[in-house]
Amino acid sequence: MSERFDVVVIGAGASGMMCAAEAGKRGRKVLVLDHAKKPGRKILISGGGRCNFSNYDVSAANFICSNPHFVKSALSQYTNWDFISMVSKHGIEFEERDHGQLFCVDSAKQIVQMLLDECDSNFVQFRYQIAVTDIEKIGSGFTLLANGHRIECESLVVATGGLSMPKLGATPFGYQLAEQFGLSVVPTTAGLVxxxxxxxxxxxxxxxxxxxxxxxxxxxxxxxxxxxxxxxxxxxxxxxxxxxxxxxxxxxxxxxxxxxxxxxxxxxxxxxxxxxxxxxxxxxxxxxxxxxxxxxxxxxxxxxxxxxxxxxxxxxxxxxxxxxxxxxxxxxxGYRTAEVTLGGVDTDHLSSKTMECKTISGLYFIGEVMDVTGWLGGYNFCWCWSSGFVAGQNA
Missing domain, CATH: 2.40.30.10 (Translation factors)
Structure with a gap:
């Protein structure tokens, strides 16, 4: 017997949690799956444990992508100021450092907790230490096995991250999934290293x-x-x-x-x-x-x-x-100390407005798994918030 959800998000990192929160606010029944023991592991260690969560000055020029215009729509739909407002709403103190970089005064744990709090428990479920296998497109949706348990969904969001920091469990899962569905992957290398x-x-x-x-x-x-x-x-x-x-x-x-x-x-x-x-x-x-x-x-x-x-x-x-x-x-x-992964799922396959695959309805890619890499200074998190937001509005 299988469970059914409106949206399944693979990856409980920055973009995945953001997407889940926004989809849940629309009344979508969301399941977030992750192979780790807890969410937001990369958030927790970022910025020396203080999380450089954004920047005061964000534009498309701060990102590397084979299509330099791709990031513009998402960044305008959900801006750095929108995320800063969310941080302020949750009462999280932050400080500005060099080049407009914004860090938590206390701890990166506050950003993870904020994202979890934004996920309405009536609509969003999290499951950890899950191995996802056998993903298939069926009719107007998808099926997958989660620790051998069959799950069906209308929309599938891939937020599995890149290859940087393998000690945190980084894998090529997202790239392999893209290739399974016939999408090309821009060759990956270590970035910010x-x-x-x-x-x-x-x-x-x-x-x-x-x-x-x-x-x-x-x-x-x-x-x-x-x-x-x-x-x-x-x-x-x-x-x-x-x-x-x-x-x-x-x-x-x-x-x-x-x-x-x-x-x-x-x-x-x-x-x-x-x-x-x-x-x-x-x-x-x-x-x-x-x-x-x-x-x-x-x-x-x-x-x-x-x-x-x-x-x-x-x-x-x-x-x-x-x-x-x-x-x-x-x-x-190399990836051992790299902060990000250059390359990833080719954005030519994706809608810049929604992050949905142009040829496979209901399939979305967000965050670092895509061929979008930000500069040092909070920009990679900015992309996670923006891409996660727009996918959450549409998935």
Whole structure:
């Protein structure tokens, strides 16, 4: 004997809970299934446990998608301000950090509880530690097995997330389901992830582990981010590196302005006038960590000698190096530490207004499982709220 629901949502993460809440408000009988023991596991660990749930400044430009216009409809139907209003309505205190990022003052648990509270228990059920198998399209709906128990539904919403953070149970289930129904999947890679370095670079820079500097970092396609760069014992991290990693392809170089806040040419000229015997190392250590300058000297990328001995060409070479330092990463740390997954279910198959599959009535994809990736700064959650909302209005 089978159970029947109006909507089955696979995945009790950010987008899945949002969708369930909105469908339930429409009086739809909703069942949310998840293989984990509890909902919102990625929400709970995000932002160091404080959840960077949104941003004050959100536009389509903050997202990567094969179709850059795809995100516009959902983002306009349910905006960052709509979610901020919900957070305020539930009495959750939040604070703004750099670049308009919004975090809970207390705990990410409050966001999970808010979403659960938004789900009317008369209409929305949650079931955990469920293995979903044997999904089929039948007539005007779907059937599936949940731990071997047959369930029928009119609308099926796939909110299974991507491959990032496998320790939280990330699987390719959503991609496999899309392919089962004949939808293409844009190849996936780790996004918002630290870089690893080639052996000699790693040896040279590993002793700088823990040192952070302001930086401008450029991908080969010209994309640039200006945020902190952090040296680690494995490579490079920090907000600027996480951001640019989403635009980096294997084998490409990244170009880094190590001194975005300083006029190095002016510093060298003035220092030479006042202290002609001062060394390059001591002069540049005014605008960069001394150890970093020493490493660049050891790598013979900088020459250490008194300023009065430098010629004009050498001055220009120093400026060129520091404002356009180039390095070719060996790779990234992969899905283990990635915050998101690039690629996913091809949005060409989906309606930008509803998230419903264009060729299979009643099938929806939302959140990270889709080929939509936000920048660092709350944007991936923004996409979960917006895509979950619009699917919940239509499923």
């Amino acid at each position: 630290p870089f690893t370095l080639h052996k000699q670079d790693k040896i040279d820079f590993s002793e700088l582990s823990g040192i952070a500097i302001p930086a401008e970092i450029y991908a080969e396609d010209g994309t640039m981010f200006k945020e902190a760069l952090l040296f680690t014992h494995r490579g490079l991290s920090g907000p600027s590196v996480l951001q640019i990693s989403s635009y980096w392809q294997a084998g490409q170089k990244v170009t880094i302005n190590l001194v975005p806040e300083a006029d190095v040419k002016e510093l060298l000229v003035q220092s030479r006038e006042k202290h002609p015997n001062q060394t390059t190392k001591n002069t540049l250590s005014k605008v960069l960590p001394k150890r970093l300058v020493e490493v660049l000297i050891e790598r013979k990328q900088l020459t250490d000698k008194p300023l009065k001995q430098l010629n004009h060409k050498e001055y220009d070479q120093i400026v060129e190096l520091l404002e356009g330092w180039q390095i070719v990463p060996n790779g990234t740390e």
